[in-house]
Amino acid sequence: MHGPAAKLGADNAAAKKAKLGVILFFVYLIIYSGFVVIGLYDPDLMGAHVLGKQNLAIVYGFGLIILAVVMGFIYNAACTRMENKMNNKQGR
């Protein structure tokens, strides 16, 4: 058996971070599935104006991309806090 390429310190926050990751993954999965379901069962709805003069396809599609970035930042902030607290040292 071999270890990782770079030496890693013990990470007491690993389990909590993994749990948060799984929750956020399912949140995104549900929203992503919503897009697929609308495309499948009511494709005409994709052409309906929902925000100003933008249709649902644009708002939902761009929204999914922007949401991934926003959730990424939230996840990182939460993980960094957990690491600082549980590993008892300053952020890396």
Next chain:
Amino acid sequence: MTYDVSIWAIAIFITFVALVLALSFYFARKTKSASGYYAAGGKIHWGVNGIAFAGDYLSAASFLGICGMIAFSGYDGFLYSIGYLAGWVVALFIVAEPLKRLGKYTFTDALDARFNSKSIKLAASGSTLIVSVFYLIPQMVGAGDLVVPLLGLPHWIGVVIVGSIVIFIVATAGMTSTTYVQFIKGALLIIFSTILTIYILNNGLNLKPGGNYHKFVSVGVVFEDGNLAGTTDPSYTLKDIHTLDGGLTFASLERDGIVNWYKLSPDSTFLEEMLSATVADDGTKLYNGEPKSAGKFYQVGHLTKIVVDGEEVEETGPLGPFKFLSTLENTEIARFTRKEIKAARTTVWYQEPTPGSDMIKPGLLYKISAKAGANFWTKLNFVSLMLALFFGTSALPHILIRYYTVPSQSAARKSTIVAIAAIGFFYILTMYMGLGAAINGVLDVESSNMSGPLLAKYFGVGLFSLISAIAFATVLGTVAGLIVASSGAIAHDFLDKYLNRKMDDRQKVRAGKMAAFGVGIFAILLGILFKGMNVSFLVGLAFAVAASANLPAILFLLFWDKTTAKGIAWSIVTGIVSSVGIILLSPTMYEKYGLDKALAPIPLDNPGIISIPLAVIVLVVVSLITQKDNVNKVENYHLDS
């Protein structure tokens, strides 16, 4: 299409390649250890690694393929952008940190960390190699396509150039130089795509896409006894008439000794000029009735109507990003649809007026509405595509190995977020670049892949040269990453770990370089062999195989304690065999074999919806049967460690 070669293009291209090679020389002197070769010593900064992720990920399929697909099929091309980006969510929330903790150099290391099993090593190194090779082929084909207009060289020389440069980069320096090449390329691609989008928005919508745009003529028709008998203009002579299934009638007319093809209007009152490619009796190919060199095979794609505030206008002037989309909704776009007239050995592309509102919602390519003729299988195909895109990203070996180049789990996480932000921003730009290409008369109907670069040419040769050189570097970088991943699978996973060849660090690096050389030569041959094959089709294949073979193994390893080594190995094998098998029996492949696509046993082009669940079922069943094996597994590599 014929292209003029520009000195600028050649100069910029050579400068770019020289820069890449210089970088390789610099890092070559520093790479002495196996850790340096495969994982850049685990010392890359997360910011650099994040942009390098973007460089790795935004391959020929993203920049060339998606822009082209949006240009030809509207929003359905953007579905790939959404799916490719969503896949990163899986990478960030589920895979990044645990994988970083488990592995050393390769994806196989991570899978095998808890088991030390020969069957996992063999299955995982095999799947790494297969997915990487499937991914390599379209990159090489794309490189050949790019070199034709950029340098005026034949396709195969392009493939050989890319192959040789990449072998050189990888065989000299490994992951460090690959990372920095990807970093530079990823950053430049995003910067210049932003500049291109600013040009598009500043240009706005315009009925006349530039001075040289060809005006397609219409000729009145004469009917006798209900049959098309001639034209109202005596300078045209009617030569040939064909009516295809679906009721479309095409006719060829001769004028001044040149034969051109026309489509009968829906109300049967006039014939409308089209683009055509005909194989003559002597085997030569005529474009719009003349040899290719005559330059009569025009670039196309234009607006036929623009409505602003209820009134038709000629042009809109500069538009903001949201105004651009909402204004486009009230336009009509002439898309060029392809049809084969087999009896006349002719392919034609006719104008199909499409409402702008249809271009910015799904449905032109994937038939999901009843109006477009959707059925159970077309809908399942759509779901299957979205599933494979979502689960494919975090199962691609050349993406996974990048987690071993950073020093810590938190750096792995941060670099993934940088990647998501950079890639997400780029994918929003693809919408504008694709739509911009659709309406500015730049499309080459024979190669949708060139839509992005040709749009850049519309705005200036300098921008075209830069974008093309970056696109070429895109291919270069992705191929380098794939070859490192493949050489890792052969030299590290198979020779070192599976066969247990005793090698010191220097010999390991040597084995890696020799494997890189072998895979590189193989990739060159495949790139030449698969010329003309659709780039995005092959990339989709790689995603589906990766999602089926690798992802169930990764997820169950991380989240199900009862997973066994045999369960993982059999799941990988099932994923590979079922996904590749379904693709080989798909309607698209049947068409490529020259068979009737209706005869395909599985009417699905995207296999994920069948092969991913199948791999999961096999993993669960085999794991439950082989529970006694788990007594000896290595417990210290658990999630809580």
